[in-house]
Amino acid sequence: MYACFAHPELFLRSDLLQMDEDVEQAFTELARLAAEKNIPVEYNCTGMIANQMYHEECYPHHRFWEIAAKEGCKAVIGMDCHQPDYLDKRYYEQARDYLESLGMEIVEDIGVIDYKALKEMKNRMV
Secondary structure, eight states: OOSOBOSTTGGGGSTTOOSOHHHHHHHHHHHHHHHHHTOOEEEEHHHHHHHHHHTOOOSSOHHHHHHHHHHTOEEEEEOOOSSGGGGOHHHHHHHHHHHHHTTOEEOOOOOOOOHHHHHHHHHHHO
């Protein structure tokens, strides 16, 4: 039971993996499932900052986001606070502008999940 899928393409930070057909297929399957279950995927601003600082694209990765947009995913923008400077509103706006350029809906508020009610529902089904 997840409120969102965080860092969906983080595994591309590994030196062992590169963008290829298998990775695109995994991206497509994840995006389809997220859209089907109405679970937003996270566009991570800290990853975006790292991409800019190191002049490489790991995550967020444009190909994942193109696929996510095509599959009808919703996005949530993550602002990790590993360093206070990363909470600069300009990063959020940059992420928002990019996602909107892809036609993605941005989720601003993730509702609270009532785990107790879900557990009770599951118990009634058993």
